Amino acid sequence: MSERAYGEELMSEKILFVDDDINILQAYKRQLRKQFDLHTAQGPEEALKLIADHHNFAVVVSDFSMPGMNGVEFLSEVKKISPNSVRIMLTGFANATNAINAVNEGNIFRFLAKPCAPEQLALSLHASIDQYHLITAEKELLEKTLSGSIKVMSQILSLVNPVAFSSTSRIKSYIKHMVETLNLPGKWRYELAAMLCELGYVTLPPETTSKILANQPLSSNEQTLFDAHPTVSASMLDHIPRLEEVAEMVRRQQSNFSDYTLTEESILADPSTLGGCMLKVALDFDRLINTGMSLPKAIQSMSNRRGVYYPRLLQCMESLSKVDRSMEIRPIYMKDLTVGMIADEDILTVNHMLLIAKGQEVNLPMLERLRSFAKTTHIIEPCRMRIP
Structure with missing residues (x-):
């Protein structure tokens, strides 16, 4: 130099x-x-x-x-x-x-x-x-290596179980918005928690997963399985070096704000608790939006549930200029599909095999998979896609 x-x-x-x-x-x-x-x-x-x-x-x-x-x-x-x-x-x-x-x-x-x-x-x-x-160079290298590995794993899971992991990209975008609005350090931790918070869905029956994503009522047995998934997800992460804090965020994703004894200000200084509060807000917000509810109504509905959500995070969500539903929707053929588009309907083969679930963002592995299927198997085309 x-x-x-x-x-x-x-x-x-x-x-x-x-x-x-x-x-x-x-x-x-x-x-x-x-x-x-x-x-x-x-x-x-x-x-x-x-x-x-x-x-x-x-x-x-x-x-x-x-x-x-x-x-x-x-x-x-x-x-x-x-x-x-x-x-x-x-x-x-x-x-x-x-x-x-x-x-x-x-x-x-x-x-x-x-x-x-x-x-x-x-x-x-x-x-x-x-x-x-x-x-900082060593820390950045470790974080990028870890984030890259988790991203690959997340992409593989989205291919193996498209229904369960259809919301990952949306949850991550909501978490990213909250982190940037609050100007928090170490944003990679919160984004990894968003990518891994539904890891435990791999243990749920497909029918249960579909009902959860559609915000439909669950049977008592299904509710028990769903309530356990944060612990299952966190237990998979507990022994991965540098992911201890992320695991704790994932473990707390269903905890209500009133469950914590910390003050509103002290929560901002506690990444594990703050990350859990963020996941609670992002996941519930996404389920309401996917029922067709508008952003203002979703925020109002959540605000009415006193003690469930960290108020400062709801204020962050109010500042969202748009959600994915406001993107332009167009019919797209496989040959014109690009990375970043979001499925507005399930993408199926003519034999009704699910390739991508509604709400999933197309990443490179998905794109390659769809193109491979298009060459050997008939895919129902065109597909409704949301264009960012």
Whole structure:
């Protein structure tokens, strides 16, 4: 990497300096602003609010001695709300006890004594940004690998059992909308939960699955099977590394908002509970929409059920500009079918074999499967498709 490119890379990452002395903060800015994208906070409280609002500081540099909360306590809190941020401690009271506590409690990357020469501080910031890139690159690789694997599995399941997994793409789109509206970090977790929340449907009889998707009444035995499917789904995910939180979201998908003892605000800081609340909203919303109910009526119907849904999520759903039903519907022949189209009716062979269930979004494996069937088996054409 050229020196210029490396400099641009450094400036692309935000660094937060925290000290209760405004003069010291201004000195850091004068010394380092040409090399780094520097931000300052006068004290721990202001800093924690900045971090909570933005989630994207690559490096957090804190003084040790501050009123109300010392540097070790502060950086321990930073670790909780922004675990990827690399943490540096600056102190004029360097001793073994402080250093040990800083490393053990706050996972400090560097422990620097004050006064610290600008050159030494700059070198430590360079090393910290490199460490941040290493952490985030590895995390991104793991998340993309995991997400890609789950996507392949989801596509295979949609081919094997098109009825059970016909709603996956819609549920994922609703979850994505809620995550983006709330500006939540780690959106991949919520989207994976959406893709896997109905994994337990593979254990249900096809007739039961069809009744569930059509929002029809279930017998007591069918209801028992349906009530168990979140636990079945979650148990399949429990032992997959990095999916523990996703498994818990899936397990909680049928829990009512009133089942939780957390406050509305604290739920936003608890991904497992928030993810479960999101799935509850998305799944019930989708079933109402599929009965032909309009978006406003579906939201109103859900709002009338006090204590069932997290109110803030219903507000998110109100801002949906459209749902899939509002897409243009056209008759499409197999030769003109493309990825992203959504079936507005079951796609069947002339022998009434189900290839794609109503509501399923066409992905690449489905497209290849349909084209293969079209060459060897007669498919009832044209098919009504919703065009995004």
